[in-house]
Amino acid sequence: MSPKLELLHQKTVDELLNKDITALNFKKRQKLFQHAIKSSNFYNNKYKHLKVFETGIHSPEDFLQLPPLTREELRLNFDDIKVNNVNYKDCKKVSTSGSTGPSVSVLHDKRHPETPIRWRILKWWGVEPWENQAFIYRFKKPLFERLSNKLMWWPTKRVFLAAANPTDEQLSKFVHDFNNIKPALLQGYVDVVFEFALYLLDNKIDIHPPKMVWVTSAPLFEEQRELMQKAFKAPVCDQYGNTEIMLIAAECPEQNGLHIMQDTVHIEFVDEDNQPVSPNTSGKVLLTDLTNYAFPLIRYEIGDEGKFKNHLCECGCPLPLMDNIRGRQSKHIATPSGLQIKGEHIMAMFDGHMKYFKEIQLLQSADYTVCISYVPREIEKGKKEMEVMTHMLKQRTRAEINIIHKEVEQVKRVGKKSPIIISEF
Template sequence: MKNSFLKAVFSFKTKIVNPKLEGLRRSTAANLQVEDLTELNLRKRQDLLKHALTQSPFYQKKYKGLDFLKKGVIRNEDFTKLPPLTRSELRENFGSIQADNISKSDYRKATTSGSTGSPISVLHDRRHPETPIRWRILNWWSVQPWENQAFIYRYQRPLLKRLKNNLLWWPTQRIFLAAADLNEKKLNKFVRDFNRIKPTLLQGYVDVVFEFALYLLDNNIKIHPPKMVWVTSAPLFEEQRELMEKAFGAPVCDQYGNTEILLIAAECPEQNGLHIMQDTVHIEFVDQDNQPVAPNTTGKILLTDLTNYAFPLIRYEIGDEGKYLDHTCSCGRPLPLMENVRGRQTVNIKTPSGLRIRGEHLMAMFNGYMKVFKEIQLQQEGDFSVCIAYVPRTANEGQKEAEKMANLLMQRARSEIVVTAKRVDQIERTTTKTPLIISHLN
């Protein structure tokens, strides 16, 4: 009865406050019923490119001289000839990338955390919000948008924003835990609120959700199990997933997204890779010449946002690495699969001879040691030496495991670099994110 009331109020408010949202939801749902998603994806790329060539001064200049664009409708093989958009180009050409034919009400500005360099800004197209894709993912896990939800993020939202959020979602209840200055009083209050409203969703950054899970396990605290736990903003170690699922009594959903394009791919309950949102984003895995790599092969990620007409992002080289998976998911959904993103191609451990050790290799190497840590971080200095900084779960744990990890990394680096382990009280953060690797190499 209560759930029916919440659904009725939610549906009524959505129609009044944001009537376009229901239409977008229906359209997004219909996309998965089309006969050929690949054809739909290509058609959307063609439309976006045509728009960029007429409305974005940056792309008019960048693509000048590409004769195949004069044909009007490009083929998929032509699309791969377009030069990628680099992060430096995005940073230096913000004003000219923006489309000429938009008004201020059509977009909102978003800025990256700068975890891998200087922050960059983009515009998100308000006419095509990510909400319907979020609802799609939640629906896979039987979570409805009108059900109570809980969130753990780094910093507390401003009071005005919290009040506005409460009003917008009433009578649905949402609770938030700010993890920047956690203490036992805050944690216990969050536990009480959690058990009171019984949220079906717990969402937050990987590291802070993991820290909350460890608090529950270490203190033998039980909470009402949600239907899913949704983690974002950092690579997810499988041992972290295992401990979180034990603490929360619920499956953990990994996803891939970023400030520039919020929802790119996410796991379904089969947890057999991430489903790519092929109807709203085009993702490519390419080699150093920006040509496609074979399935199951790691490559640079290029992203094209098929819904952002305010600030076109076409073949955007974000700096991540990943791979297509050549199998289909047993869930039956037509969306293709990619592997969980394990790190950024631009931030690796490097040796004087040029050997590059990627984040995905580090995660595989350290699998089996993570249960004794709250957090770890690899910090590489200008002389190529690496310090594995770690925060142990308890005072008597971590040193032996960290030293083994240091030896493994030194062997992987062919003994070209010195690797040490150091216990710390807090890991170095970049605004809201906690990078796995921080490099001070020039």
């Protein structure tokens, strides 16, 4: 078969697989809807006035009749959302950090763990279950959790760094242990992995290159990615997930967007009327967890914005693509005239300047004043670059608000996270 025919054949196969996954996704939504109205008091009351309550969901258009689940509804109706016959041995209660608003809680259904999806993603990068791994978290995990993790993954070796103000001795030990076990994977929060990368670069320290670096829990500046790849001599994988639904989408080695785990989650990008927007057009994110039968999440409006890509990936995976999330659940910067600058726009504006800083954070007060707190890598260069960034933000806000900046030793933490924007609005 000629290369041209092989390419055409592969394209046909990919299109058929994509159709199969789309059909599976819809069947799972149908089943979840029937389960929710039968077993959850909240969804029974929320949907009982709709036509589909009686007729069922028979088309994608029927599914669009379902009103979104808001974060406020989730926060106020935990007991009614969970199913009536829930067995708590099959569940785990988790809560958000509160970094983007009041904390919400959900139940994870342990009958459908996220581990197989995690290994699907790692397989794309050539990481195997028996290979060693390294992790960087902000805080040290409890002793029991560390011991159980070690026993569960024996004889695989794992090393951990608690990155909340680590000492030079702790950092040196982590580097030594890292080079000793030569992990295939390094995983951690974006900000702490970035801090460790800067430590390596600033001190001219080499480590054994892992197969990939997986960062989570915050949007990723492209300049952060470039510096991390330079420090680790390995590709950095961005992913999209949250406390409520852990693994939604992730990059493959092509790094041309995030593959959506369409067989376990349904994602929509919609306009203000909750109707689908076209590919390559930004819209509100609505999430439906197709595997959680203990605590259904249907068309959950999480507060993010994103967009579909209108092509399949060259890697051959039939899972559809979405753009990398920017400004995840972030507050907007507001002005007295009603102008709102989205977090994703601020990230795009500041990208290209992050190499001068370990961290930045925008705090907007009730009088509209914005203070940009920053932790510089080099004090003088940081000051000069921050003047430029402050001027850029003043222009973007049409000089309607007062914008100041200050150097800090550490930006404000909310739970385990360091939000880019904290606002009193």
